[in-house]
Amino acid sequence: MSSEIDKILDGCINKVVLIKLKNHTTIRGNLQAFDQHMNLVLTEVEDITEKEVKNLNKIILRGDNILIVSPHEK
Amino acid sequence: MSSEIDKILDGCINKVVLIKLKNHTTIRGNLQAFDQHMNLVLTEVEDITEKEVKNLNKIILRGDNILIVSPHEK
Amino acid sequence: MSSEIDKILDGCINKVVLIKLKNHTTIRGNLQAFDQHMNLVLTEVEDITEKEVKNLNKIILRGDNILIVSPHEK
Amino acid sequence: MSSEIDKILDGCINKVVLIKLKNHTTIRGNLQAFDQHMNLVLTEVEDITEKEVKNLNKIILRGDNILIVSPHEK
Amino acid sequence: MSSEIDKILDGCINKVVLIKLKNHTTIRGNLQAFDQHMNLVLTEVEDITEKEVKNLNKIILRGDNILIVSPHEK
Amino acid sequence: MSSEIDKILDGCINKVVLIKLKNHTTIRGNLQAFDQHMNLVLTEVEDITEKEVKNLNKIILRGDNILIVSPHEK
């Protein structure tokens, strides 16, 4: 990824990000690490696709499932 | 990407672009950065697929979801 | 792409091309640039899939959506 | 592609080939050029999927759509 | 994969991980090895997608099927 | 491909192979050549998916359509 996109993901480290997946799932978690394939390590993950939030704790998410990553701002 | 296509995306930096995705979603946002995979960083993003516009704020969009990117001209 | 295919796309620069996409859309536009992934830059683009033509103006089309590119001859 | 497969495609240059696509379309055309991705340039192209033949003239066909290429022998 | 993501997978060696696949299957197993494609070697594997758990013993899982890998904490 | 798999395909040259495709088609033909993408050149090809066999003569089969290749033994 370009250093520009790296920089933005770097700025999200230890912050909450919202992730929409290609399979229509939406998850929210605290970004711990990422690599050049957009594989992400997230903690305190919640699947918020439906009203009933499901806790997933810590995950490694394969980058090829991702549609968008969004810094979460309240 | 060819320097020609880079140049055109470069010309869209800080401007509004319209993006059609393979999943039939249409979004509009201000282009901040891109890389050689067509991963895009966008701000002030709106999902305008349906009449009711949804605000997405700032996002990183994975390039492999993209169908077309279009400079937005009123 | 082979220099042969490059040459043919080169010969279409500033000319109208017809493009059929994998998603069954047909578009027509003026070819401005292309790269080795068959990403195309097109101007005066029209979606002619249905009778009612939709204007798309200038677009960058990701090459992996393409089925065929055809020089448009009347 | 191996020089063996190159040689066979080379032998089809300026000859009619039959092409079955992954999307169940069958086309027939005169092979003008090919590259290492199996992108093909064809002239006098006809879509013969259905009884009613559709003329497509000259096309560049993206190789990743191809199922089989067959030298056309009457 | 980045050394960061390698480090997290390394920390899961000989521990139970939960894996959600793109095909909606959920499996649980003891991580023995992994590579740069996220291919995983797992032992004591159970398919826990449905209430009735199915034992799969030792498997090599191709990485391109993976949605998420999660360290399993009770 | 590993030299081991190359060796086995080499041993099938000028012999009949059975090929199952990802699209549920089964074809049978005489293997003439192959490359590192598993692109195959076959002669005397027959589509034997259904009871009514269809003759395809000589074809180049793109490797990414293949499920399995099997030496045909009566």
Next chain:
Amino acid sequence: MSSEIDKILDGCINKVVLIKLKNHTTIRGNLQAFDQHMNLVLTEVEDITEKEVKNLNKIILRGDNILIVSPHEK
């Protein structure tokens, strides 16, 4: 593939493995060879997806169809 995963597949040579494919087929066979794409050569292959076992004898299985490979233990 990592030498670790290579080692495990190496340990399966001349032994029976169970393979689940992405297309929901399950086959069982004797592993003869493999390469870095997880292409496998198998002998005495049986399709055991349904109750009625189908014999496939010797096959080359393209690695991109694989979900899991499992050493078969009775």
